Amino acid sequence: MAMTSKTKPRVVIVGAGFGGLNAARSLVKEPVQIIIVDRKNHHTFQPLLYQVATAGLSPGEIAAPIRGVFRGDDNVVVLLEEVEGFDLERRVVRTREQDLAYDYLIVAAGATHAYFGHDEWEPLAPGLKTIEAALEIRRRVLLTFELAERRALSGASEEALNFVVVGGGATGVELAGTLAEIAHHVLAKEFRSIDPSRARIILLEGGPRVLPAYTEDLSRSAEDQLRRLGVEVRTGSLVTSIEPGAVRVGETRIVAPVVLWAAGVAASFLGKALGVPCDRAGRVLVQPDLSIPGHPEVFVVGDLASLKDEHGKVLPGVAPVAIQEGKFVAKAIRRDLAGQPRESFHYWDKGSLATIGRAAAVAQFGKIHISGFVAWLSWLFIHIFFLIGFRNRILVFIQWAWSYFTYERGARLITGDTTLPGWSGMQPEKPEVTSRQKEKIPTARAG
Numbered sequence: 250m251a252m253t254s255k256t257k258p259r260v261v262i263v264g265a266g267f268g269g270l271n272a273a274r275s276l277v278k279e280p281v282q283i284i285i286v287d288r289k290n291h292h293t294f295q296p297l298l299y300q301v302a303t304a305g306l307s308p309g310e311i312a313a314p315i316r317g318v319f320r321g322d323d324n325v326v327v328l329l330e331e332v333e334g335f336d337l338e339r340r341v342v343r344t345r346e347q348d349l350a351y352d353y354l355i356v357a358a359g360a361t362h363a364y365f366g367h368d369e370w371e372p373l374a375p376g377l378k379t380i381e382a383a384l385e386i387r388r389r390v391l392l393t394f395e396l397a398e399r400r401a402l403s404g405a406s407e408e409a410l411n412f413v414v415v416g417g418g419a420t421g422v423e424l425a426g427t428l429a430e431i432a433h434h435v436l437a438k439e440f441r442s443i444d445p446s447r448a449r450i451i452l453l454e455g456g457p458r459v460l461p462a463y464t465e466d467l468s469r470s471a472e473d474q475l476r477r478l479g480v481e482v483r484t485g486s487l488v489t490s491i492e493p494g495a496v497r498v499g500e501t502r503i504v505a506p507v508v509l510w511a512a513g514v515a516a517s518f519l520g521k522a523l524g525v526p527c528d529r530a531g532r533v534l535v536q537p538d539l540s541i542p543g544h545p546e547v548f549v550v551g552d553l554a555s556l557k558d559e560h561g562k563v564l565p566g567v568a569p570v571a572i573q574e575g576k577f578v579a580k581a582i583r584r585d586l587a588g589q590p591r592e593s594f595h596y597w598d599k600g601s602l603a604t605i606g607r608a609a610a611v612a613q614f615g616k617i618h619i620s621g622f623v624a625w626l627s628w629l630f631i632h633i634f635f636l637i638g639f640r641n642r643i644l645v646f647i648q649w650a651w652s653y654f655t656y657e658r659g660a661r662l663i664t665g666d667t668t669l670p671g672w673s674g675m676q677p678e679k680p681e682v683t684s685r686q687k688e689k690i691p692t693a694r695a696g
């Protein structure tokens with residue numbers, strides 16, 4: 250194998266998510282040079298993004314600077330760069346500014362949202378994938394209550410305080426459940442002209458049940474728990490269009506100042522850029538050792554890889570798969586360097602957990618199915634354990650304990666723009682506060 254350096258082979262890792270980060274961490278003690286390229290300077294703990302979107306946690310508590318993670322590892326170079334493609338014959342990664350030569354390449358660029366061919370819906374219904382997206386969702390959610398208060402104070406008729414979440418998978422369920430908690434508990438006593446608890450949280454799922462990746466009994470339990478939290482669950486509801494301030498399901502038009510997208514994912518374009526066969530979602534059909542056909546020196550891991558387990562089922566796009574795959578390819582490189590044959594990847598499924606909201610969750614550990622408080626506690630401790638950085642674990646634990654007992658959510662900041670798509674058209678012209686309304690301000694609550 251052609252080496253970029255006479256001494257140590259160079260491993261270029263694209264993406265410092267769960268897959269890339271774990272590959273790098275497992276390689277740092279080996280005689281290799283590592284270059285990690287990511288378009289963000291931080292690793293994001295995506296399972297807790299919904300907490301940032303719903304003002305429970307601040308971004309710094311669920312993200313870690315990549316450079317900081319590898320502070321003590323002299324053989325790791327971190328590059329803040331966007332990867333644009335590859336030249337597999339020349340063994341280079343093409344970035345915006347330069348070509349990076351490699352001996353081994355690990356592509357772990359993850360997935361993004363899919364709007365089923367309706368990319369025009371994206372600005373109207375943001376999805377939850379990055380810190381930036383979570384902050385935009387937080388802005389829209391909190392701003393809706395503020396605008397509603399302002400509007401009620403102006404004497405105009407009340408705006409529908411509807412929040413629509415599209416997609417009843419794990420992300421949609423956790424977003425809907427937590428939005429209900431915010432509206433019905435956290436904000437309930439803080440507004441004077443509106444009653445936040447009249448907000449409707451509507452979860453639209455195109456299929457027959459929420460959490461379709463779980464067993465039917467757990468889907469049913471999740472639906473019951475959502476209803477108890479105050480979420481309206483509508484299954485069999487395929488969204489047919491999204492417009493500013495509203496969603497259509499067939500003939501039904503649902504007015505909603507906030508629409509959130511949790512319905513589909515597509516692999517990063519870098520999968521197709523490798524020029525090897527991909528599945529319909531753009532995930533690379535990898536070999537049993539996670540390399541790509543014809544290039545044993547190129548691996549794809551995590552959400553960008555498509556591999557079937559021994560029962561013929563495609564491995565799910567979840568963090569444990571990405572973590573185990575990242576560690577596996579590091580081991581494969583280690584074995585190459587030691588002159589040992591490669592092994593095949595096997596996923597060790599330790600179970601699945603989905604949180605729904607306060608003290609509500611479902612968990613599936615083989616034949617053991619748990620719902621409610623115990624599942625929620627398991628979810629909480631497992632996620633805190635896997636957070637990157639001891640400081641973050643402590644901070645998140647304290648925040649959670651605090652908000653569990655007080656119903657407070659500490660990160661309720663509206664930053665950036667103070668307009669919402671679809672809201673301005675509903676505003677009355679030059680609202681005027683009458684003396685009667687002024688009197689109402691300190692005490693009364695309308696609605």
Ligand SMILES: Cc1cc2nc3c(=O)[nH]c(=O)nc-3n(C[C@H](O)[C@H](O)[C@H](O)COP(=O)(O)OP(=O)(O)OC[C@H]3O[C@@H](n4cnc5c(N)ncnc54)[C@H](O)[C@@H]3O)c2cc1C
Pocket residue numbers: 263264265266267268269286287288289291292293295296297298299330331332333357358359360377378419420517519550551552553566567568569571602
């Ligand atoms: C909201 C949400 C909640 C989730 N909840 C859970 C959960 O509770 N449990 C669970 O197991 N899984 C959960 N997942 C799934 C889990 O986060 C993913 O399976 C996992 O992150 C995949 O890891 P990865 O390394 O493949 O990709 P990612 O973690 O997505 O990392 C990809 C990295 O590549 C970088 N990148 C992408 N393109 C480029 C480029 N062109 N150039 C440079 N860098 C690039 C990105 O910046 C990113 O850092 C959730 C996902 C989301 C979005």
